[in-house]
Amino acid sequence: MYRIFYLSLILLLSACAHIPTQTDTPPTIKTVEQQLQEIRLAQESFATKDAVNSLHDKVAQLTAENKLLQEQINELKSSKLIKKTTAPSSTANIPDTTNTQTNQSIYQTALKLYQNKQYLSAIDLLKPFAFGSDHSEEAQKAMYLLSLAHQKLRHCDAAIDISKRFTELFAQNSKAPEALYNMATCQTYLQQKDIAKETFKTLIKQYPNSNAAKRAEHKLK
Template sequence: MNKTLPILFAGILLLNACASTAPKPKSGDTFMLPDIPTAAAESSAIPYPDLNTMTQIERLGMQIERLEREMENTNQRLQQLEKQNKTPRHTNRKVPAQRLDDQKLKSTYLANGGTAPSEADSADQNETRLYNQALKYYQRNNYAAAAAVLKGADGGNGSESARRNMYLLLQSQQRMGNCESVIEIGGRFANRFRNSPQAPDALFSIGQCQYKLQQKDIARNTWRKLIQSYPGSAAAKRAAVSIKQR
């Protein structure tokens, strides 16, 4: 018992001595444990590179400058092409040999005292040639061939040969029974050559075709017009008989 008390007393003195040597916190200070970094904090703290606004603007500006240069080059190329197209191109084209021969013959003809045919004479000669050829087919009852030769005959320049061709075409179509063509060609012939001896016959043929196409009232009106316009013609007499019978 006597030995235990001194030892206990000595331990108490040792503890007091340690407590006195420890630093005391100042008034107002709090003791905080240090923060332990978490995984989320560490990940957010890692710096990742990203483009800032100025860098993006600089890149866009470079792209715009490149596009402007390309547009300028394209415009210059277009201007060059336009100038090339406007520039007349001189080609050394040779005159066909046939044309040279024709010119030589014409010069020789005029030098020998001949006169060059006019355009009207050339047209009449062509109309006469077509008429003679078509008339041969018509006389052989080959009306289709005659109509093919005279295809497009519309009175031309109003000459006598042009009138003959158009009326022969009308007769060929009538022989073949092409009433629509007869009505069309006959109407144009009667208007263009109204003073010709064949104009009354053309109107009578128109009335016949209109009647065949079941346009009976129109046909009667055509015949009445014929009688009124050419009262003394043989076609007018036939038209009067047709009106009475139909």
């Protein structure tokens, strides 16, 4: 009887010894954190690649634009520096017509753009003449055309500024009365009516026999 009891007790203790114990930290929590970290790293990697690709595109675009600009600069330099070769003293007093020819070419191109209503392209081409350039006849034409192109696009501040400077630099130019009239027109458009009236009066006083003065008199009635 006692032997059976002791044998049963030994078997029970042996079975309890083989029951597995539970771990304190669930293994699934660490696995989820690792997966989240991997996702974050992947997202950062993709964002970095997109930024690098965007920078590559911008660099390529700037490189192309710089190349085009350099070609234009070289072309202008070559046209302006034709007289680099040594000339005999007998030709020392021959005037350099390179600038005049260049200005004429630019003006004719810009005029065609203006006539085709490509005003922005004309402005880009005529920007160097905003202050009168070399004051040559072609430069004066280009400066006046630049003011007209700005006026067509309602860039009235620019048109007024250039027209005012034109009349101050080239008061004897046949387009000076028209420049004053255009200036007053832009001032009226900007609701500067009192200033526009004074500009019309200045036009009538300085160029009383011009067609622009007659139109100004009509505006003041």
